[in-house]
Structure formats: structure tokens, C-alpha cells
Amino acid sequence: MSPVTTLSAEQAAHADATLARLNFDLPPERIAQTGAEPRDTSRLMLVGQTVTHHIFRDLPGLLRPGDLLVFNESRVIPARVMARKPVDAAGHGGGQVEVLLLREEDLPDLSAHHGPHLWSAYLKPARRAGNELWLGDGEHRQRARVVGQLEDGARILAFDHDIKPHLDDIGRLPLPPYIDPGSSDDTWRERYQTVYARAPGSVAAPTAGLHFTPDLLAALDAAGVERTTVTLHVGAGTFKPVTGPVAEHTMHAERYSVTPEAAQAINHARAAGRRVIAVGTTTVRTLESAWDGTQVRAGEGDTRIFITPGTPVNVPDLLITNLHLPGSTLLLLVTAFAGEDRIQAAYDAALHGDYRFYSLGDAMLLTNARAASPAD
Template sequence: MTLDELLDYLSFDLPEDRIAQRGAEPRDASRLMVLPAHGPLQHRVFRDLPEYLRAGDLLVFNESRVIPARLEAFKPTGGRVEVLLLREHAPLEWSAYLKPARRAGSELLFRAEGLELRAEVVGQLEDGARLLRFGQDVKPHLDTLGRLPLPPYIAADPAEVGERYQTVYARDPGSVAAPTAGLHFTPELLARLDDLGVERRTLTLHVGAGTFKPIQGSVEQHVMHEEVFLVPQATADAINAARREGRRVIAVGTTTVRALESAWDGQQVRAGEGETRIFIRPPHAPRVPDALITNFHLPHSTLLLLVAAFAGVERTRAAYRAALEEGYRFYSLGDATLIERTPDVS
């Protein structure tokens, strides 16, 4: 089966009312589908997660925080331009999607509460994004100028969603989309895991808008978006020690998997920062984590292929069919899965 045929094989039709518009309250009341290494899948609630973990397990979290990256700008003539900041490339320089697009040399004005910032379009990137150069640092003013960039399939007002679209452990600002697997954790659940003897470590991968981009055309020709990641030395040491000692490493989210696999040198995870366009897909399974916590992803997406690479194609297809039949809620604010690696996935 080719990768294009595989993508069609895994595809599914999702009724609109199954796309979660609000997160479960409390967070750990979301549903949890468990795909154990052996035996049938199980239907639980996320607060039951400690029943599937044990002392010595290592959970790795992405502590990136979503920034208010959606801004409204004005042309000097008064016309409005919708701006989605993507990432800071250099002091005062950001990549951004503009709607409508603007040519190099165009000026944009940002105004709010007596504040005015100016930016110039100074270039275009390969994915259609523009490079903006601001006249002053925009970061201190994002809370005033911007709002949370909710996924296109969530119709709620960003002001109403607020902190519900941030993980409770988010620390490092830089993402334009939440690392959504972590949205199910509460301080109380984390405390229960600590009492169980589960070890916790963090890394950072700033999630880009490309995470929502479907695969159009051939899988082999799909251009992955670039994301910035940082693996602290303490996290790398903890992961390498767990692997040596035969303890499980559990990645919270596909973003964590992308960071770990990008930091893998063939023998161990190396600390440091970098940029990655890694495309994880069958038949090559991720090499670092032994289990994965993740949400239910879009059809024809790179993240669905990542899950298939980790869980195996048939297990993934069966899980998504069961999720559709059992009423699970999909996408960023939806329900979760816990997938244990099986020995035959390599």
C-alpha cells in the first residue's frame, strides 16, 4: 500500500457536531480511549489515567504557551488586514499569514487602546507567509493587540475560551496552537501522578499553524512546516536514564513526539535547541516513546499518519472507527487516547 493509499484507507467522515467546541469541565472529565499493548481497546475517563501508569514511568510534556497571535492591522489607506503571527525569526522580524496578502514594501499599522505599532512587509516565505519587520518589539504588546488564534474549526469567541486553550503547565510563550493532549491535565491529576511515583519532565516545541494544514496531493511531496524546539539537559538525562533502566517514556502529545524524535541521534536523546520539519509516518515508528497520549486528529493530516506510525495502521483505523461509533469528541478540545506501543510496531 502506498502512502497515498494509506492516507485514504485511514480517512473518515466526521459529522460537524462531533467537533468539540468547548473543552470538558473539569478538564480531566474528558473521555479516554485506551489502546493497550495487548487486548481490546477500553473506554474510560481521563482522570482514570493513573490506573494505566506505574511508578518509574516518565511523562514528557510540552510546556509551550499559546500567544495572542491573531491581530488586526490597517493599511495606510484604512483597509483592514487580518494577521496571524507565526514565529519570531530575528529581533523585530516575524513571519505571518496576511489576509489579504500584501507585497514587499507594504506598511501595516496596529492600533489598540492608544497604542500604535508599525510594520513593513519585507519578504515572502515559501509557504506563502510574509516576513514583517516591526518598528519596535511587538511581544510586550500582544496581550493588548492580539487574541488567541483558535483553530479554524472552533467557532467560539477566543475571549470566552481563554485559559481553557492553555495547558495548566504552559510556561514558554511561542505557540500559535495549543499542544492539545495536555489540555486534559489538572493540578489535582498531576499531584496524583506524583504520589504514584510517576516522573515528569518538560520540553518546548512551539506549535505552528501548519499543524492544521491537510495533506493535499501526494504524501511524498508534502512540505512539512518548520517548528522550533528545545530539549533541556535535565529532560534528556531523565529520558536516557529511563530507557537504560527499562522504564517507560510516555509522550504527552504529538508535539512532544516531534521534539523527541528530532533530538534523537540514533543512540540517545540529546539536549539542545533546533528547528525541525520532521515528518513521522509509516512504516517508521517513533523510536523514543513507549506510549503516547494524544487527541483525535483530522483526516488526511500528518498527525494522523504520526499516530499510525506509532500505533500501527490497523489499530489506528479500528480506534477511529470505534471513536465514531462511541460518540467521542474530536480535535483540539475533544477527547483523548492513550496508546501503548506494541512489539510488532518498528
């Protein structure tokens, strides 16, 4: 399964107009630089026919017994690695190159010539095919060669060995560009992960999940709220703004998987009339990518799904999500989900109510535009 959404001219024009209407100026101080402590003391806006304000740990009282929460259990990998060019016999070279590993690639034509350990990566400064790099230092140092290039400028690196076991020692967590790293990488390795992250592979956190704590999960269990997990490895494209016409915006491929157990839990909940609640836009994209028109299918694949206003969101009834950047594909997705009027009302309330924005900021609980409001 490899879903791709190609927008019609009418859909693209609608999306352009939506982003123009939802444009807003955000003072820099409203961009959260640290998460709430404890995590579940962040604010939570309930967006229905009216807007009400809560604390995230109020969530068990806002949901119903039998509701099904669907989490993305992907784990962020230390994908930002400093590399050096090799030094030649004359002592030339050794310059530094910043590497952002994106994901492992399955490219049979290249694997036949360069081996199986292929990754796409952004390099700064860029390097040409044939160039060699040494990533990291000491016993964990790894050699890579540039063997190809993707349409978006990412390079394909061929490693001599599997680099994954070495990333904890040579890499740093890749933080969003609007966050000042400030504190040590060890701090971010704990803080920029969900407490339930299991499957390594993301280069950005599924941030709606950062609000959950073990105590909150236990309280949800006690309230009769059920949960299951899917996986979507979040790519760097999640931070890519829409800088021109939506029709020209390229969605990067991201790997997702839905287990048979998760598909069964979701389909049973839907068949019983119980609500499915997506924790984060990455979970929405996973569920819609696995939707076959009647049910969620187990399986895995790449998705470039592009959800914009006018695109039906079929599976989740509710969505927990943070406050997103203007001019972003995520803002288009939540507008498709909840409707433009409700998103406009929510963002107006957030801007006037001192909500904190973006990855480490506060959250909203949105109702699918096709469903009744949880606040009604």
C-alpha cells in the first residue's frame, strides 16, 4: 500500500485560499521552547460548537468509556550527525559537514552496486556523488559515500555497515528549527520523546503525544478508555512550509505500519459505534493511508497522503493535536478535519488566550466535521 494524494486544480486553489484566510502573525515568545512540567499540565482546548479551556490531565473526564485512543509509537532517532571529509596524503580536507539522516532507503538498483545500508540525508554543505564522509569519532566512526540524489536535494549515502547501532553514540536528536537546543542533548533525548515511543525511525516527534504521562495513561485506563498503537516514522518534511502554490508542494514519503491487532481494534470500535481518537496528525495520516473505503487494513508502506480542506477524513472521530505553523500542511489537515470556522475560532482563542504554540506547546481536542461535537 503506497497512498499518494494528488490534488485537483480545484482542491489546490481551495487550499491556497484557506491558508491565506488562516494566516496569522505569532510573536516569537509564544513559541514554546520547553514543554510543560509535568507534561500533562499543558493546556487543552476543547473545540466543539463552543470553545472551552482545560488542562491536559482533564482528558479522562472529557472522553467516554469505550473510546479508542490511537497513538503513534514511533521513536525519534539521533539523526543529526557531524561528519568530516577525508584528509588526503597532502593533509588537505577534513572539513566539517552536518548530516541529517532522513530514513533508510530500499533502492535495489543502488543496493546492487553499493550494498544494502542506504540512507537518504540532507548534507550541509552539500556533497557530490562519489564524495566520502566519516560520521562521528572514535570506535563508532562510520564511513559513508554519496551515491545518489533525490529530487528534493537529499543525498543517498551508502554505509559500509548498519549505522543504527552507532547513532546513540555519534548522533544528536534533531530538534525543530524554531527551538533553541539550549540544554544538553541528554535532556532532549528524554523530553523530545513520547513516554510510549517504541519503534525507532522518526526525525521529528509525533508531538501531540508529548502531553501524556504514565499516570495519565493509567487514569485513562481506569476511565474505560481503550488504546492501541500504529507507527508512522515522521520525516523532516513535517517542518517544510508551503512557500508557493499548494499544487507545487511536494509531500515527502514516510513509512507507516498498522498491525493486524491495531486494525482489528479500530474496526471493531467503529462497528460498535465507539469513537476513534487520533493522537496527532501523524496518526490521522496513518489511518487514512490504511483506509480501503470500508475499513482500516493492516499492512505497511510509504505514504505521501496530502489531506486538505474538502478531503474527507474517514476514520478518526476526534483528533488531539498541537497548535501548528501558519502556511503549513498540518494547518490544512486540521482544517480538513474540523472545518475552517472551528479552526479559525480555535486559533483566535489561542492567540488571545496565551496558549503556547508548536511542538512543545499546548493542545486541542478537535471533532471531525462529519461528527457531532463532544461538547454538545
